[in-house]
Amino acid sequence: MSNKTAAVVGLWSDATAPAHERVEALVGAMSTAEKIAQLYGVWVGAGADGGDVAPHQHDLVDVVDFDELLPLGLGQLTRPFGTVPVDAGLAALSLLTTQRRIIGESRFGIPAVAHEECLAGFAAWGATAYPVPLSWGATFNPELVEQMSHRIGDDMRSVGVHQGLAPVLDVVRDARWGRVEETIGEDPYLVATVGSAYVRGLEAAGIVATLKHFVGYSASRAGRNLAPVSVGPRELADVLLPPFEMAVREGGARSVMNSYTDLDGVPSAADRSLLTELLRDEWGFTGTVVADYFAIAFLKLLHGTADNWADAARGALEAGIDVELPTVKTFGEPLRRAVDEGIIAESLIDTAVTRVLRQKLELGLLDADYDPVPLALRDHSALDGESVRGTIDLDSAENRRLARELAEQAVVLVSNDGLLPLAAPARVAVIGPNAAEPYSMLGCYSFPTHVVTQHPGVEMGIDIATVLDAVQAEFASAHVTHVVGTGIDDGATEGIAQAVDAARSADVAIVVLGDRAGLFGRGTSGEGCDAEDLALPGAQQQLLDAVLDTPTPTVLILLSGRPYALGDAPEKAAAIIQTFFPGEEGAGAIAGVLSGRVEPSGRLPVSIPVHRGVQPSTYLAAPLARKSGVSNIDPTAAFAFGHGLGYADVVWTDLESPDTEVAIDGEAVLSLRLVNSSDRDAIEVVQLYLHDPVASVVRPVQRLIGYRRVAVAAGESVRVAVTVPIDLAGFTGRDGRRIVEPGDLELGFGRSSADIPLVHRVRVVGAVRELGADRAVHARFEVTAGS
DSSP: OOSOTTSOOOGGGOTTSOHHHHHHHHHHHSOHHHHHHTTBEEOTTOOSSSOOSSTTHHHHOOOOOHHHHGGGOOSEEEOSSSSSOOOHHHHHHHHHHHHHHHHHHSSSOOOOEEEEOOBTBOOSTTOOOOOOHHHHHHHTOHHHHHHHHHHHHHHHHHTTOOEEOOOBOOOOSOTTSGGGGGSOOSOHHHHHHHHHHHHHHHHHTTOEEEEEEETTGGGBGGGOTTOOBOOOHHHIIIIISHHHHHHHHTTOOOEEEEOSSEETTEEGGGOHIIIIIIIIIITOOOSEEEOOTTHHHHHHHTSOOOSSHHHHHHHHHHHTOOBBOSSOSTTTHHHHHHHHTTSSOHHHHHHHHHHHHHHHHHTTTTSTTOOOSOGGGTTOSSOSHHHHTTOOOSSOHHHHHHHHHHHHHHOEEEEESSOOSOOOOSEEEEESTTTTOGGGGOOTTSHHHHTGGGSTTOOOSSOOOOHHHHHHHHTTTSEEEEEOOSOSSSOOOTTHHHHHHHHHTSSEEEEEEEOOBOSTTSSSBSTTOOOSSSBOSTTHHHHHHHHHTSSSOEEEEEEESSOOBOTTHHHHOSEEEEEEOOOTTHHHHHHHHHHTSSOOOOOOSSOEESSTTOOSOOSSOOGGGSOOTTOSOOOOEEEOTTOOBOSSOEEEEEEEOSOSEEETTSEEEEEEEEEEOSSSOEEEEEEEEEEOSSOSSOOOSOEEEEEEEEEEOTTOEEEEEEEEEGGGGOEEOTTSOEEEOOEEEEEEEESBTTBOOEEEEEEEESSOEEOOTTOOOOOEEEEEEOO
16 A cells, blocks of 8 residues: 555656656755755664764754654654664564654655664664674675675665665774774775675665775774874775775665765865765766765864854765765754855755655655555554564574674684694683673674663673683583683783683683774774774783693684784794684684684684784785884784685695786786695685786785685695786876786785795786776686696
8 A cells, every 4th residue: 555645746656757757856846945854864763871872972963853854854764773772573663653754744755764784784683793894804705795795684674774884895004993893804805895795785685785984984093083094196096995996886886975084184075076076977876975974064073174064064065975864963954044045056955865866766765656564564464562572583593594604704713733623622711801701792883782782781682602602512521611810901910810720720721802892982992992002902911921821722712803913822822713703603603613613714804913013004015014124113914914724734736827928908817726635625715916026106015806715625626717807907107097017917826915825927018008997806716626
């Protein structure tokens, strides 16, 4: 049954009419105030109680008279599920009730777009908590990430949500930054491919994916949240922008969110060169640009580039922002008044509202037969609280299976002296502040961490095993003792002696350290939880050192949102396992690696440093950024980007290539053989690196240009061939054009960015070639059995 019988009906409601004609007719029929109402969201659930979940939330969330707003219509509803813990069925019913009011009380009956966070799963109470994006990067498996995001999208769509505020495509430039956990890694190609896969999955489920934060947020000075960004045009073009371009061109993302920061003094929220000239004119993006929460108001409050709210609104609209989030502020009365007074041209409103309404049309929200009842409620004979409570499962068995698979593939075995896999130890000491803490599995944008922690007494909403639980289950015959030793960041040392005693009495000590995710200083990792350096928080290093000084073999497990310097652990620990907030199934994945039930296959998406104070530093470094004889600071990583071990013994051998000379518009082909001489099935991650010995501008010493997860059965071998378009050697030249130059290139098969055992040198011949939008961006891998 149609819910728009009382609304004004026109061509815009006719699903058979051309889209542009429908939108044009609707814009022409709307008043200025009705058009502006489509350009903002309302955050009805954000109050003044509890901790902030957005920057300056308490300062900027005004009391909104919803009844007064509704006759004009509404663009978006902010986080109807993600603001307070509420049963999914009741939340879906509440959203439906609100949508019916919007439809029934506005002249055109246009529903609002409901948006939610979905970075590590649908941010709703009781929804699956998947591994954080840094774990996605550790899998080196875009296909699996796409499956995950499709599941997330299916759940969101089933309860009436239209837009997801993910993925984060910021490339890590400084690991001190608190939001490293939200990123996919420190390499732009890894971020681009995994991020684009996430976009494809979400969009395939019918959810509008939102790329953020456009652009440069992760390159802030000293790794501080919302700090200024100082990058040159070449770093911007070759490192920070490629993930966004790929997610637009290949992923099909329909929305982009601006960065809070400024680039060389120009706030991204008011940067037309980024939001219009690059994004739309050059890349061909046709979707909506939404403001990060309060970013338009920040033009006045934080950046000082706007004199008043209307001035801030004008700057954002002129730059290319279409929607103010999370709630109405500058796009409300200040904007309406400025348009009425002729200070702001109504054509700016028309441009933005046309894009907003086109997206609503694509979502079916303008169709005459649109039904706001979400799929999850359509089989209910009665739509009331008692009927729907407890009827919607957002943490299904299939969700958990996928979360488990992701977690298992994301576990990185960093080092192993042969102790692992453990062979039925009789006595196990499990030590550390993260050993028995279920929240240690979750990042700051998981719903329990983001919201439930602000509501004392409310249950987490999902079942999460701890490492202690999983170790006890995995080694059921072992006697397992547990000692905390110290807190995450309290600096307490009085429990270290007890931990040492427990370690001495055990056959193996498992020390579980890392972070507590949180927001704005309430954690050691997460938004607004930046680090002064990369030392383990609190007294965790002291605890680790004390246990390592015992004669008991020690396994170090890290549950963290960033990499940390580990002191003497790389030399003294029997094994090191790194995980990045692996989600609700993470503990079982870790225990499976400990026992050998799971073959380790994760690889580091960020480098683990030797020293605590070498940031900013990533593997993607020019020669002068590496160890040298003219500085006493050595930034060489303890474990490089791409590093990770398995239990199987796989030999990389037999490099072959028919190509020693290739045309500048051609392709090179090379291959290697992987031989598994062990009795275990193996997963290798074959990484392809490019070294450009001589170029007209300074280039990174190594740069990832392709990768492939490859299964090699016990006792078997496979050949991995890769076709490499020479376009992949492109970079931004001195004049700002993207080019490929003739000369020698080195293509290397690597186990990591620092371990490249097979290198093929090829000479590129021809004149300098400019690359355009049609340039190749992927190497093509082919795996065949045998030699």
